[in-house]
Amino acid sequence: MTQHFPMIDYRLANAAPELEVRNLSLWYESKKALEDVSFDLHPSELLAFIGPSGCGKSTALKCLNRMHDDTPGVRIEGEILFRQKDAYARDVDPPEYRRHFGWVAQKPNPFPATIYRNVSYGPQIHGLTSGKADLDELVESCLRQAHLWEELKDVLHKKDGTELSGGQQQRLCVARALSTKPEILLMDEPTGSIDPIATAKIEELMISLKQDHAIVVITHSMMEARRVADRVAYFHLGNLLEIGPTEQMFTAAQTREARSFIAGKFG
Ligand SMILES: Nc1ncnc2c1ncn2[C@@H]1O[C@H](COP(=O)(O)OP(=O)(O)OP(=O)(O)O)[C@@H](O)[C@H]1O
Numbered sequence: 001m002t003q004h005f006p007m008i009d010y011r012l013a014n015a016a017p018e019l020e021v022r023n024l025s026l027w028y029e030s031k032k033a034l035e036d037v038s039f040d041l042h043p044s045e046l047l048a049f050i051g052p053s054g055c056g057k058s059t060a061l062k063c064l065n066r067m068h069d070d071t072p073g074v075r076i077e078g079e080i081l082f083r084q085k086d087a088y089a090r091d092v093d094p095p096e097y098r099r100h101f102g103w104v105a106q107k108p109n110p111f112p113a114t115i116y117r118n119v120s121y122g123p124q125i126h127g128l129t130s131g132k133a134d135l136d137e138l139v140e141s142c143l144r145q146a147h148l149w150e151e152l153k154d155v156l157h158k159k160d161g162t163e164l165s166g167g168q169q170q171r172l173c174v175a176r177a178l179s180t181k182p183e184i185l186l187m188d189e190p191t192g193s194i195d196p197i198a199t200a201k202i203e204e205l206m207i208s209l210k211q212d213h214a215i216v217v218i219t220h221s222m223m224e225a226r227r228v229a230d231r232v233a234y235f236h237l238g239n240l241l242e243i244g245p246t247e248q249m250f251t252a253a254q255t256r257e258a259r260s261f262i263a264g265k266f267g
């Protein structure tokens with residue numbers, strides 16, 4: 001299929017990309033799930049993946065932080081450059097590579113441990129802090145960035161992450177995703193299982209986190225994509241059919257498929 005790549009925002013075009021994805025294809029055993037996907041992700045950019053169920057959005061997202069590495073039967077072709085370096089080069093250590101990416105899933109999935117432990121675990125594993133005061137400071141900073149500090153600062157060691165409300169749990173997962181100081185956040189339908197008020201808080205968070213992170217978010221909500229995204233990528237049957245600035249995609253998408261999907265005609 002022909003891909004349409006209209007001119008992107010001039011500001012974004014000037015910065016070196018955080019990620020460059022080139023001709024990415026992926027097979028689950030013999031089934032091809034991605035075909036020749038190419039796009040860039042720029043610093044401080046929020047890119048939304050949209051498209052019908054089963055079109056390859058989650059599959060593509062998981063390639064970016066090498067989450068398919070341990071899945072038997074997965075074969076990947078093409079290239080992913082993170083800060084100009086091949087993500088799959090021999091000398092890249094996968095756990096160290098993944099530290100540069102924060103992951104937030106659809107269903108809030110805090111560890112069954114204290115709020116503090118949920119956020120301190122990653123930095124401890126990766127040896128990112130030196131001593132308790134340093135770790136305390138990092139935990140506070142992540143909880144502040146996730147707009148949770150004021151609500152939870154008195155119960156950090158008293159409450160488990162699993163005892164929080166659904167919306168708080170999701171913000172805790174965002175704090176945990178930030179704890180390894182990633183440059184890129186990957187969010188797979190982060191508002192897909194929380195209520196509208198909690199959704200508004202997560203959307204607000206995404207916009208504030210964009211200042212210091214590049215973000216890729218998958219969403220089934222066209223309104224959400226329009227509210228938060230700088231650019232939108234439309235996936236269709238494993239192809240990235242069209243990518244462009246959000247308003248352009250919503251008002252003048254080039255492909256019939258993207259126009260129909262955005263208009264709510266299928267998906
Ligand atoms: N682990 C797997 N093994 C085999 N096939 C898979 C696996 N994961 C996904 N697939 C298939 O790959 C295709 C793309 O799936 P993917 O989960 O990426 O879609 P999606 O766009 O994220 O869909 P949704 O919007 O429903 O989450 C689908 O046909 C799916 O059945």
Ligand SMILES: [Mg+2]
Pocket residue numbers: 057058059188
């Ligand atoms: Mg998915």
